[in-house]
Amino acid sequence: MSKTSGRIRHISTRDTGLTRRSVLLGAAAGLAGVAFPARAAVRVADLRGTIDAAEFGIRPGAADDQSSLMQQAIDAAARRGRALFLPGGRYTVANLRLPSGARLVGLPGQTRFDYQGGGHLIYCEKASSVGLEGIHFDGGNRMIGEYAPALLHFADAKDLTIEGCTLTGSSKTGLALDRCSGRVRETTISGARQAGLRSVEARGLAISDNHVHDCANGGILVHRWSEGEDGTIVSGNRVERIAARNGGTGQYGNGINIFRAHNVIVRGNRVADCAFSAIRSNAGSGIIIGGNSCLRSGETAIYSEFAFQGAVIADNLVDGGAMGISIANFLDGGRLATCSGNIVRNIVDTGPYPAEVQGFGIGIAVEADTALTGNVVENAARIGLHMGWGPYLRDVAATANVLRDCPIGVAVTVVEGAGPALIANNMISGASQGAVVGHRWKEATTGDLTQGDAATRFPHLAVSGNFVR
Numbered sequence: 001m002s003k004t005s006g007r008i009r010h011i012s013t014r015d016t017g018l019t020r021r022s023v024l025l026g027a028a029a030g031l032a033g034v035a036f037p038a039r040a041a042v043r044v045a046d047l048r049g050t051i052d053a054a055e056f057g058i059r060p061g062a063a064d065d066q067s068s069l070m071q072q073a074i075d076a077a078a079r080r081g082r083a084l085f086l087p088g089g090r091y092t093v094a095n096l097r098l099p100s101g102a103r104l105v106g107l108p109g110q111t112r113f114d115y116q117g118g119g120h121l122i123y124c125e126k127a128s129s130v131g132l133e134g135i136h137f138d139g140g141n142r143m144i145g146e147y148a149p150a151l152l153h154f155a156d157a158k159d160l161t162i163e164g165c166t167l168t169g170s171s172k173t174g175l176a177l178d179r180c181s182g183r184v185r186e187t188t189i190s191g192a193r194q195a196g197l198r199s200v201e202a203r204g205l206a207i208s209d210n211h212v213h214d215c216a217n218g219g220i221l222v223h224r225w226s227e228g229e230d231g232t233i234v235s236g237n238r239v240e241r242i243a244a245r246n247g248g249t250g251q252y253g254n255g256i257n258i259f260r261a262h263n264v265i266v267r268g269n270r271v272a273d274c275a276f277s278a279i280r281s282n283a284g285s286g287i288i289i290g291g292n293s294c295l296r297s298g299e300t301a302i303y304s305e306f307a308f309q310g311a312v313i314a315d316n317l318v319d320g321g322a323m324g325i326s327i328a329n330f331l332d333g334g335r336l337a338t339c340s341g342n343i344v345r346n347i348v349d350t351g352p353y354p355a356e357v358q359g360f361g362i363g364i365a366v367e368a369d370t371a372l373t374g375n376v377v378e379n380a381a382r383i384g385l386h387m388g389w390g391p392y393l394r395d396v397a398a399t400a401n402v403l404r405d406c407p408i409g410v411a412v413t414v415v416e417g418a419g420p421a422l423i424a425n426n427m428i429s430g431a432s433q434g435a436v437v438g439h440r441w442k443e444a445t446t447g448d449l450t451q452g453d454a455a456t457r458f459p460h461l462a463v464s465g466n467f468v469r
Helices: 021-030 038-047 067-082
Strands: 002-003 007-010 048-052 083-084 089-093 103-106 111-115 121-124 131-133 136-138 152-154 160-163 166-168 172-177 182-185 188-190 195-200 205-210 209-216 218-229 233-234 238-242 253-260 263-268 270-274 279-282 287-290 294-295 300-305 309-314 317-321 323-327 335-340 343-347 362-366 366-375 376-380 385-387 395-400 403-406 407-415 421-424 427-429 436-440 443-448 461-464
Touching: 021 300, 067 083, 067 089, 067 103, 083 407, 103 461, 172 188, 188 195, 195 205, 195 209, 205 403, 205 436, 209 218, 218 238, 238 253, 270 376, 279 287, 287 300, 300 309, 300 317, 317 323, 317 403, 323 335, 323 343, 335 362, 343 362, 362 366, 385 395
Parallel strands: 048 083, 083 103, 089 111, 103 131, 111 136, 121 152, 131 160, 136 166, 152 172, 160 182, 166 188, 172 195, 182 205, 188 209, 195 218, 205 233, 209 238, 218 253, 233 263, 238 270, 253 279, 263 287, 270 294, 279 300, 287 309, 294 317, 300 323, 309 335, 317 343, 323 362, 335 366, 343 376, 362 385, 366 395, 376 403, 385 407, 395 421, 403 427, 407 436, 421 461
Antiparallel strands: 002 007, 436 443
16 A cells, blocks of 8 residues: 555555565555655656656756646646656746646655746646646745736636645735636645635535635635525635735635635634634625634624625634624625524724724624524623614524623614514623613613613513523
């Protein structure tokens, strides 16, 4: 057996001149961290059914441009139905195109493509069964052509596999995928001046177990030109230190950003130190955001906003941010959600721009057709739960939540035209300014509605059974 890119594959010893014992000994050496010499690496490549790039005169470490030779090797390997193996070393290249069946395989941490400028590094269009594995792609912050959105760009690619690669130093986005299917996994992207990874109108895409960090305007973007079914799965990724170099109020600076893409799953990611949101879904219906760790966000940690219908936000940990979770914009059609089992804590009242609408310092904010159940909010600077905004409130139930050390436990709108809200059986502790307080827009206009019959003045509210201490 041979160990390659984290997977154990069975290899036949027929016609290789090797005994089973020698193959097993070679695998054991690899598992023990013993480096293969150059000839041994080529022999492993042969066993995997690849073509060695040296066959085409390609020399790792050569100072001259090897783009033409590399393209010949890529095309020839694809025609033969073989992967192209690239031994460790640096290859100075640019403007490579991948045809159907092209697969480039390097030695992780050793095989490196250095972009020399003049357009793009890799482009692939209308191809199928294309793959990159174990290669470091370095953009060197060199200019990318106006026609290219990223250092690596794939358009209309079917069954794409990018695995165990590294992308650094792109002067635009690191990896751009347009209308692609397949998977990107166990890949590291850093130092992009726009987003790390951007997908538009995916057709069955999985983005999993990647590390995206230190990018100037976005981490992982799942976008569409118009609203529609997308179905991308974003899972197990580590996204860190995402800036908002282009400024704005949330268009940039998000760790994972969903825009107009329906039925996307964002699950089990660790997102930290983003200028705006850890996870932001804009007009993404059927979104599932579950089991994520969202740390030290600059604005709202988890956002489901604007014209969405259907959001499940469950079992996330939010620690740090100017707002914890926001399910908003009923005015624009944002409605229908569950928000359950989340822990939200350490929410501050300052953000990356002057506070608008209800302001910062809120643990969880909701507006329409939403069940809030079993959440724990601790140490929000202003409000634990914020229900509605002006008349924009309808059919919201807040039950069995624990709210600790928030000046106002629950703020609920009492503006004329606001719809029904149920606030029942919550534990509210340390609410120095009131457990449940009615608001007219930003202004608190009632006393504590858990006291006596104060809530009966507002027929759209049902407040009962809350334990306040």
